[in-house]
Amino acid sequence: xxxxxxxxxxxxxxxxxxxxxxxxxxxxxxxxxxxxxxxxxxxxxxxxxxxxxxxxxxxxxxxxxxxxxxxxxxxxxxxxxxxxxxxxxxxxxxxxxxxxxxxxxxxxxxxxxxxxxxxxxxxxxxxxxxxxxxxxxxxxxxxxxxxxxxxxxxxxx
Numbered sequence: 001x002x003x004x005x006x007x008x009x010x011x012x013x014x015x016x017x018x019x020x021x022x023x024x025x026x027x028x029x030x031x032x033x034x035x036x037x038x039x040x041x042x043x044x045x046x047x048x049x050x051x052x053x054x055x056x057x058x059x060x061x062x063x064x065x066x067x068x069x070x071x072x073x074x075x076x077x078x079x080x081x082x083x084x085x086x087x088x089x090x091x092x093x094x095x096x097x098x099x100x101x102x103x104x105x106x107x108x109x110x111x112x113x114x115x116x117x118x119x120x121x122x123x124x125x126x127x128x129x130x131x132x133x134x135x136x137x138x139x140x141x142x143x144x145x146x147x148x149x150x151x152x153x154x155x156x157x
Contacts, residue, residue, distance in 0.1 A: 028062070033070035040078030046085035046153040048132035056128055059121040060089040060149045067093030067147070084134070084152045092146045101138035101147065122149075129153065 029036050048056070064074040072092035079086040096104065107123040122138070129136040134153035141147055 028065050029074070032065050032068065034065055034068045035073045037073050037075045038077075039075060041080060044078050044080050044085050045156040046134075047156050048134070048153050049128060052128040052132050056125050056151060057087070057089075059125045060087075060151070063121055063149065064089045064091035064093075064147075067091050069093065080155065081152070083155055085155045086150060086152045088148055088150045090141065090146060090148045092141070095140050095145045096138070096147050098140060101140060104138050105136065125149075125151070 061074065061076070068074055068091045074092075075088075075090040077086075077088040077090065079088075104122050105126040107120060122136075126136045129151050132153055134151060136152075137150050139148045139150070
């Protein structure tokens with residue numbers, strides 16, 4: 001896994017970009033004492049609504065940071081599949097059950113009411129992804145810790 005340079009966008013833009021966000025140097029990681037690891041190609045292009053990529057990545061990364069204990073890492077993984085681009089944001093937080101993962105896309109639903117947030121972030125992600133022709137899922141992390149948030153959008157070849 002390599003860390004992207006601030007001048008090297010890991011999420012390239014197309015007419016409808018999949019993700020156009022540079023995550024290197026993001027102050028949210030430093031503030032929370034969380035590191036970031038990037039795993040994937042240096043250039044992957046998918047199709048999404050014009051405003052969707054930044055919002056999708058921001059919401060997934062915000063959730064991952066907010067639920068990750070100090071000293072852990074958030075992994076941002078990109079995969080080029082045959083007809084899709086897959087973005088996964090993986091945290092090392094307390095995790096969620098399968099039932100909680102299924103409910104997490106409901107508006108105003110929050111797994112932990114002691115955490116800040118409105119319960120709208122993941123609902124917005126799912127809405128933007130579906131409007132862009134893709135899918136959004138959540139799954140418990142390995143060993144019951146953390147969550148894997150996965151977005152798949154049509155690939156631009």
